[in-house]
């Protein structure tokens with residue numbers, strides 16, 4: 750399988766912007782994206798995810814692989830040369846709005862770019878890809894939970910606060 754070939758049928762093929770290849774995840778990418786996810790948790794939350802959540806790597810792959818196979822998710826990779834430098838994911842949410850009223854929504858997560866390659870528009874590109882995917886699947890809204898670092902990115906991408914509320918339990 751070539752670097753730009755998708756492991757999952759029906760997903761968009763790669764595109765190159767400013768020398769960075771944006772493409773769907775392929776089977777051989779899982780170890781790399783798990784490493785990026787661990788780096789992301791370390792940076793945002795300041796802990797080592799492996800001892801805190803034993804087995805999370807297998808559950809992460811299962812969660813996204815199942816949804817990718819059913820076209821209920823997309824997993825985008827940014828690649829510079831041979832290096833995977835960023836990622837972003839999006840999946841369809843199931844709730845009363847989607848199940849009863851047919852109002853589909855999407856959840857965006859795992860938006861991460863390696864520190865040395867930040868402020869080049871890579872995360873913005875990845876975020877737009879997730880939004881485009883959600884729109885193409887009939888979603889009327891895309892949701893996410895931002896880290897403090899992600900907030901200016903998402904504001905620039907058009908996200909904003911809503912009437913949604915929550916209670917920590």
Ligand SMILES: CC(C)(COP(=O)(O)OP(=O)(O)OC[C@H]1O[C@@H](n2cnc3c(N)ncnc32)[C@H](O)[C@@H]1OP(=O)(O)O)[C@@H](O)C(=O)NCCC(=O)NCCS
Pocket residue numbers: 789792793859860861862863866867868869870871872873874894895896897898899901902903905
């Ligand atoms: C947040 C993150 C994904 C941004 O990646 P990035 O590739 O540097 O972002 P971009 O270059 O696409 O930024 C697009 C715009 O977002 C805003 N922005 C991004 N990072 C910013 C920062 N650290 N401070 C202020 N504004 C920022 C800017 O408006 C920027 O446009 P500009 O550079 O022309 O001013 C990256 O810093 C990261 O991986 N952080 C750790 C993980 C994380 O917090 N992810 C978000 C999870 S919810």
